[in-house]
Amino acid sequence: MRRSESGYRPSAGYLANQMANMEELSQAPMPKFDLIEYDPLVDSSNMTPAIWRDIAEDIQTRHDAYDGFVVLHGTDTMAYSAAALAFMLDGLSRPVILTGAQLPLGQIRNDARENLKTAMVLAANYQIPEVCLLFGDHLFRGCRSTKVSATRFDAFDSPNYPPLATVGTSIEIFEENFLFPESTSPGLQVKPIQATEVAAFRIFPGMSVDILRHLLQRPLKGIILETFGDGNGPTENRDFLDAISSATQAGMVILGCTQCLHGEMTQGSYATGKALTEVGVIPGRDMTIEAALTKMQFLFSQNYSENEIRKKIGQNLVGEISTLSD
DSSP states (O other): OBOOTTSOBOOTTHHHHHHHTOGGGGSTTOOOOOOOOOSSOOOGGGOOHHHHHHHHHHHHHHGGGOSOEEEEOOSTTHHHHHHHHHHHEETOOSOEEEEOOSSOTTSSSOSHHHHHHHHHHHHHHOOOOSEEEEETTEEEEGGGOEEOOSSSSSOEEOTTSOOSEEESSSEEEOGGGOOOOOOSSSSOEEOOOOOOSEEEEEOOTTOOHHHHHHHSSTTOOEEEEEEBTTTBOOTTOHHHHHHHHHHHHTTOEEEEEESSSSSOBOSOSSHHHHHHHHTTOEEOBTOOHHHHHHHHHHHHHTTOOHHHHHHHTTSOSSSSSOOTTO
16 A cells, blocks of 8 residues: 555555565565565455455465465455455465555554564465464454454454464464365365355344345345344344245345354344244354355355255354364
């Protein structure tokens, strides 16, 4: 990002120039690296599934030639991209680390410099076979990450899963938290995500059921229902339940996720939660909203039937949901 009259915006070649002036990048323990810049560059607020596919296919093409990959990404949608790449990269055996900054590299005060260097060291020297997000002093699982601050340097968190590494005067790796999935693909395969008719709806006191009912119409295929607490909703409102019931009976996939940052939604502790289960809402347990949305897009992009998607959406596929052993 470079300052302009209209605010910070991506600038072609600017990152390469900045990195060329960082003498420490040519010193141990910094690895040798190649910088690949997209054309055109995009602000992360303009991220799309097509760009996710470009990133995934670039990693696939170079997978066996590099020790690891660092994806430099704006913070606004970084958690979405980290989750998306986790679902898309089947058979990954190298670290893919997304990182960025709250203040750009060209600013006198910035967090970009350390995030960049740390991500490069981790990607080159540690065998972490999954998509990660590095920010500040933590390396998180990508599909467990969420942005929690618009201003602090510790802008990301992994509310329901421990970090893969912490960074201070030394780097501490927690291999017991790594993911070692069983791939069904020979080598690294990209399973693309297409732009899909899915949505998210946050329930709130006094909401209009008419708005929800209007949203729950075709061409919408699936929706993330952001519920209260551990999976509760205004179930004394019969129109609310009828709207959901009609949608699920018509084939809509409705996944419930808690509005809370920490904890798991089960829809089982209270009658208001059980009522949602009875009308077809699938508990999303401790998935982040970012993981839930990209997972739903991913599943619809694989041409599964609605019944298969209903089954898989609540299963742990790439470490996005805690298992009993977690």
